[in-house]
Amino acid sequence: MASRPADPPASRSDRFSFGPIERQGNEARFTFVCSRHGKFTESVVFSSGEPVSEALLALLQVALGVSTYKAAAATTVVFPPLGQHGRAMAEALYTDGLAEFFVRSGLTYPPQTVFEGHVTEAQVFGTQSESGQPIVAFGGGKDSYVAGRIVELATGSAPQFASVYLADPVAEVLQKTAPSPLLLVRRSLDPKLLSLEDAFSGHVPITAINILTLTIEGYLTGSGPILFANERSADEPTFDVDGVVANHQFSKSSTFEALVRAAVTEAAPDAPPTFSVLRPFSELWIGRAFARIEEAFPRFTSCNRNFRLAGDADKRWCGDCAKCAFTSLILAPFISAEQAQVIFGRIMLNVEGLLPVYEELCGLSDHKPWDCVGTINECRAALALASRTPAFAETLAVRTIIPKLLSEVSEAELAKLAEDALAPMPRGALPQELYDAALKLS
Secondary structure (H helix, E strand, O other): OOOOOOOOOOOOOOEEEEEEEEEEOOEEEEEEEEOOOEEEEEEEEOOOOOOOOHHHHHHHHHHHHHHHHOOOOOOEEEOOOEOHHHHHHHHHHOOHHHHHHHHHOOOOOOOOOEEEOOEOOOOOOOOOOOOOOOEEEOOOOHHHHHHHHHHHHHHOOOOEEEEEEOOHHHHHHHHHHOOOOOEEEEEEOOHHHHOOOOOOOOOOOHHHHHHHHHHHHHHHHOOOOEEEOOOHHHHOOOEEEOOEEEOOOHHHOHHHHHHHHHHHHHHOOOOOOEEEOOOOOOHHHHHHHHOOOHHHOOOOOOOOOOOOOOOOHHHHOOOOOHHHHHHHHHHHHHOOHHHHHHHHOOOHHHOHHHHHHHHHHOOOOOOOOOOOOOOHHHHHHHHHHHOOOOOOOOOHHHHHHHHHHHOOOOHHHHHHHHHHHHOOOOOOOOOHHHHHHHHOOO
């Protein structure tokens, strides 16, 4: 099983609950109470201090609460009053959304957490407006650029990119990485949370926080839909061993997207809806589309470990993490060696230290890396396609891993994986005009 943190607490705490929400000008302050560590307050600063649906703020409070909750992982969670759909979203966040946290902390999963709190009567759904300028979530990577290009094709104008940030240096990096000025929303954790000694730590479903934060920002500013760049690949579990299933990307999944959209509509029928522009598409499809946006090559970064921009390509990519390995792999079939040098400052497929990571990505280990990466089949397809390009056919990763893959599957099967990955899925809930615009990039 996955490793435990260095010095975790001996046990989970008893109770975690949600205190009052206070608005003061543009700032909203959210209170949480942990039976082990006491009271915590987190804040979000929006662009406006106009009134907001209390039910919508409660959804955001629930999402924000995961950061504080995981410090002691209480066995009982008392949610604020939520509608039926809001409660379903909340329970999913504190179980499936924290699956990686429980597994990697060595805690029992499923966690058998008891959920309490009043469920309000079902409301009649209103009609969410899809008019107005969309807000496109921006995280600095290739997916954000492709989503922005799709919105530009659909609307005829440059998208309004937006980011939620925790520290000024991160905001500066995001702005330097973005193609246009960002709409920035500041989130602040309670400093006490960062100084706890006897506490669990680990992954939280950050995309859930970002969706609900930007939904409220859009509500306050009268925006159109809140658009994310979550692809269908996010639905594949990261870990599936002995009946224990965990998905690092749960809050990016189609399951959570449907849950949060229903919860928001229930809480505030006039709030902007949320869609993922890239939901019908694979990471391989996105890699091909991004390869045509050359102006982004010197700017973008997907490296979580070294997320900064200092005017030099080497500074944007650490060269030894799963995101560096995955991004280089998924782009390899569609870029030249010279373009790889512009992006990464090196040929990642030749980095010996990344070989174990490439093997994990291609399904040659117990589980995928705990990170936002594509499916095993997509990674296998990408490596097979790269093996047929002059730029990467003789790289270390191709020469080492392709023979191992061919001991399991045939060349024809690898080719079929690529064909399937590059084929769009039906649009689902995505508005037709956005789907049609995306198909222009196929």
